Amino acid sequence: MGQAKTRGTQDQRIAQAKAKVDALRPAKMVCGACKTSFTDFGLIDARGMPGIHAAFGGVCPSCGETVLAFSGDKDAVANAMIAWQDAMGAEGKLGMQSRDGSHKFFEN
Ligand SMILES: [Zn+2]
Numbered sequence: 001m002g003q004a005k006t007r008g009t010q011d012q013r014i015a016q017a018k019a020k021v022d023a024l025r026p027a028k029m030v031c032g033a034c035k036t037s038f039t040d041f042g043l044i045d046a047r048g049m050p051g052i053h054a055a056f057g058g059v060c061p062s063c064g065e066t067v068l069a070f071s072g073d074k075d076a077v078a079n080a081m082i083a084w085q086d087a088m089g090a091e092g093k094l095g096m097q098s099r100d101g102s103h104k105f106f107e108n
Pocket residue numbers: 031032033034035036060061062063064065
């Protein structure tokens with residue numbers, strides 16, 4: 001009986017976490033370079049980013065620019081954007097370079 005209860009709690013927790021991310025997910029993203037709005041973007045793994053509740057990213061269908069949206073504490077979002085720009089400068093491709101060298105791609 002204890003196990004069933006634990007499993008239900010975990011399911012609830014996963015559902016709550018998913019609902020929270022869904023609530024944070026923007027309806028669309030707007031390209032900073034050409035102002036094209038698009039809805040085809042994915043969730044970024046933001047677990048290694050302190051203060052970030054959710055992060056989303058995609059590629060502009062018009063010009064190929066990487067477009068990102070971070071949700072979280074104001075300072076954390078600013079730091080995440082700077083870290084991202086540093087990573088993009090070094091990598092120049094979609095994905096995120098984490099400190100341990102692993103590459104995290106977008107999840108859809
Ligand atoms: Zn664009």
